[in-house]
Amino acid sequence: MTQPFEAAIAAFAPGLPLAVGLSGGADSSALLLACARRWPGQVHAFHVHHGLQQAGDDFVRHCEALCNRLQVPLQVARVDARHAPGQSPEDAARRARYQAFSALAQSASGQPAIKNIALAHHADDQVETLLLALSRGAGMAGLAAMPARWQREGLLWHRPLLQVAGGAVRQWLAEQGVGWIQDPSNRDERYTRNRIRLRLLPVLDEVFPQFRDTFARSSRHAAEATALLRELAEADLAQVGVPPAIRALQQLGAARQANVLRHWLREHCATTPSSAQLQALLAQIKACTTRGHCIHLKVGSGFVQRNNAVLDWYNSALL
Structure with missing residues (x-):
């Protein structure tokens, strides 16, 4: 055998x-x-x-x-x-x-x-x-x-x-x-x-x-879900733009906002937000309904801030 x-x-x-x-x-x-x-x-x-x-x-x-x-x-x-x-x-x-x-x-x-x-x-x-x-x-x-x-x-x-x-x-x-x-x-x-x-x-x-087989099956399911989330994030990022437009982000549900923001930060800013940082950013995007609303949050290895109608990220280590 x-x-x-x-x-x-x-x-x-x-x-x-x-x-x-x-x-x-x-x-x-x-x-x-x-x-x-x-x-x-x-x-x-x-x-x-x-x-x-x-x-x-x-x-x-x-x-x-x-x-x-x-x-x-x-x-x-x-x-x-x-x-x-x-x-x-x-x-x-x-x-x-x-x-x-x-x-x-x-x-x-x-x-x-x-x-x-x-x-x-x-x-x-x-x-x-x-x-x-x-x-x-x-x-x-x-x-x-x-x-x-x-x-x-x-x-x-x-x-x-x-x-x-x-x-x-x-x-x-x-x-x-x-x-x-x-x-x-x-x-x-x-x-x-x-x-x-x-x-x-x-x-x-x-x-x-049988835990090795069953756990591996769960990981494969998670890998498939990750691929789908990435495809959705790429499509959403094409709509909201790079850097992301705040008004366009607000048209998405919270889960899709989180998904596209993670993708933007990872692929275009080379950083990863913590769960707490991402939730704080989502709250600020939701509250951003006036021209004078300021967004300036620590996210990953840098900061996300509002720049007129869009979000920008900058690396604090380079300042």
Whole structure:
């Protein structure tokens, strides 16, 4: 009987050559091994040294040994992934990692150029992402969790293992006789994701054995709803204009106003409002019925203010 891991690899059809993000852990090691076997000579490995722990050098040495064994070219990027004040350590490391992967793809030698990158996130990671989103009161985009495939900066990114439980990935790798390195930070319960993994997932496994499949189904529904909301926002923004006209916004219901304002702020201002900020902005738009009404609100990383008949946003950091 074909294992879930093997079925996922068989269904994976990326463009070649392919780069695999390799941390040295079980998940990425399994993905690299399976891809290298399926497409010999067409697979590269990218490793990011985050500079956050002493064990980082051990991760590099393990990745070098594995890639030598598989005859896979390895590129290593060293980054400073320390988080800024107010930024979560996980988010800082994730951003640094994606930037490093993009840079490695651009610098990789060989023809044709690398345009496809595979990451080893699996079904357990997807559940953790969904639970984190729920704990933060996220909207539809957050509840959609991680996409299986997406495009950014000219690269096509893949997560072929999102339907495979973490245990099945590790079981397959153990059957191949390949070892992996354990990241000690994965046991650190100061991080919310680790507490979810170590405390909640075992309970869910006991109470709702099918939770990976059902949670994934909910995330797919949320992803579909997110796509519809984006289409509606694009259509509404075409009507209200950029920057948005206040009178045109007032012709929309509150939910559509919120949807189009989020879209405008995200796509045209590169910022995201909090729920409280968005509600305050909606209240001001509703109250804006006189020529002298002033709007000046902190929204995201800057301010939204009234400029005659329209709303403007400016970044306070640039002043």
